[in-house]
Amino acid sequence: MTNLFSIFDPSTSLMNMPMNWNSTFIGMMLLTNIYWMMNNRYATMWFIPMNILNKEFKILLNPKTNKGTTLIFISIFTLIMLNNIMGLFPYLFTSTSHLTMTLTLALPLWLSSMMFGWIKNTESMFTHLVPVGTPMVLMPFMVCIESISNLIRPGTLSVRLAANMIAGHLILTLLGNTTMNVSMNLMPIMLFTQMMLLTLETAVAIIQGYVFAVLSTLYTSEVN
Template sequence: MMTNLFSIFDPTTSMMNSSLNWMSSIMALMILPNTYWMLNNRYKMMWSMPMKMMNNEFKILLSIKNNKGTTLMFISLFMLIMINNLMGLFPYVFTSTSHLIMTLSMALPLWLAFMLFGWLKNSEKMFTHLVPMGTPNVLMPFMVCIETISNIIRPGTLSVRLAANMIAGHLILTLLGNTTMSVSMNILPMMITIQMLLLMLETAVAIIQGYVFAVLSTLYASEVN
């Protein structure tokens, strides 16, 4: 059993005499498949409605006229990140998205695939992206360097943004929880109210961070398409 709430950031801790921390990232996926439902129910509608909305939005971002499942990868990425973020809000549940090994393993292959596809299939357009329109001739070499660096650091910014937001929210909730144990009864209702508001904020952040990760990945894909 974990000794404190900070143990959720430690992948080496064990639960029930077995290291199942990384398994928590796929445990929720076991109840998601709805293939075996013959009729539409509330559970199926709860997942189908946001997926349809995300599909329509990603089609616009990718400028796809005939959608044949291209957006499914980004919708699945959003769902995976959102589920892991929300699971991390429960006490003593390992937060896999707070580790760079998890976030970078999602951002780096996507970025590498986009770059390889863009430079091999659309080399001329990739070169034009390095120099924005209206750039003076004197600044063109500097703009090429700046755009190249910005393209290289994209997987790092995607992964660090997600991991940092998850870590920061958990640490704030943990510090307030430890402080609540030693405050007087007069301040206790205010501390509990603040914790409830922060928990609501963290729930929104968990959903928004998954959305931001998926949307930015979609925008990076639209640049090389």
């Protein structure tokens, strides 16, 4: 079991420096050249989905009063997606499989939006605690339920992302260890299964980054 979970071990170091966490910044270094070099196919391919995300996030947020807010969530999506995909490469550490990384992203977003909402829009935040059409008898219970749901939002965001990354990597690791011990007749089937799972994990890596960014946008839009 120690060898199985060693892919999530962040303790590998070189000269007392945690080198595993440096893989978090590899993807961001690959993106920097598209912001100062001339437009090319690589930059065009990257900016098309970013523009689509920008338009989608503007629907959830008010673009007149929150100019530039969508760039925060697009950056979060980019960071999470790149870390998820980079973790599928051999010998690269998946930082998003740890709550240290995911909770660091979710908690400041939630805390800042809650502070802004309760300071600037106090009446609106109180109205969110009681949904429209709630009977008078159920109002105290709805306040408790809505308060608990607001408090667990950063936890659900971070745990969802980390759990999905851990589950997919564990399945790939188990199949990889099993493939080494099967007969040659079953080898093509195992390789095909691993290729399909790797394709699925690539899709999950993109979807989980999108879900994290969209839910963060929705939580922020409630404050406004």
